[in-house]
Amino acid sequence: MTPVVRIINSICSKAKQHRSFKVLLEELSAEYRDLLLHTDIRWRSRGRILLRFLSPLSEIKDFMKSRDEDTSMLEDTAWLLDLAFLTDITGKLNNLNRALQGKGKTVADMISALNAFKAQMNIFSAHLQRKKVLHFPLCRWC
Incomplete structure (x- = not known):
């Protein structure tokens, strides 16, 4: 960042x-x-x-x-991939955060949202270990 x-x-x-x-x-x-x-x-x-x-x-x-400024970092594929992953995962955390907020949310709703997020993270982890970035659209862009 x-x-x-x-x-x-x-x-x-x-x-x-x-x-x-x-x-x-x-x-x-x-x-x-x-x-x-x-x-x-x-x-x-x-x-x-x-x-x-x-x-x-x-x-x-x-x-x-x-402007003759250094752009080497912006041309580094590994750095861009890390940045894309950070952006994608931050978006997923923002979605979880929104799911946990709001009027009328019960503890059961929040636990359900957390369990769904954990399951998603397990799927994402398994896919990333196989070098599949299906769930990370910005990583596919890099």
Whole structure:
């Protein structure tokens, strides 16, 4: 997470650079029009930050190259795979968190959600041991 935060903050902290990056995203019709400036955020938001970083990754690389910044990490397949896995697993944890919250949730509902999550983790673990990333869409992208 630290390298992602460093890159996001380096792009967003300087007004002129941030405006240039936003213009680039708009010109390329990127899914997101901006990066979220990272501060010490709650862990639930980190998944969204990571996803908003991965979506325009090629645009981020191009922008950093145009500014003669080091992009070696963004071209490292192993690092990108780790980042994609972190993003996917954080999304799954966010889904569990939402399943455990809300009015009218009983202890039985929460236990059921936890047991389902544990079963999913066992399936995911078995698939990952066989190098199958079916349940991790961003890992398939790498």
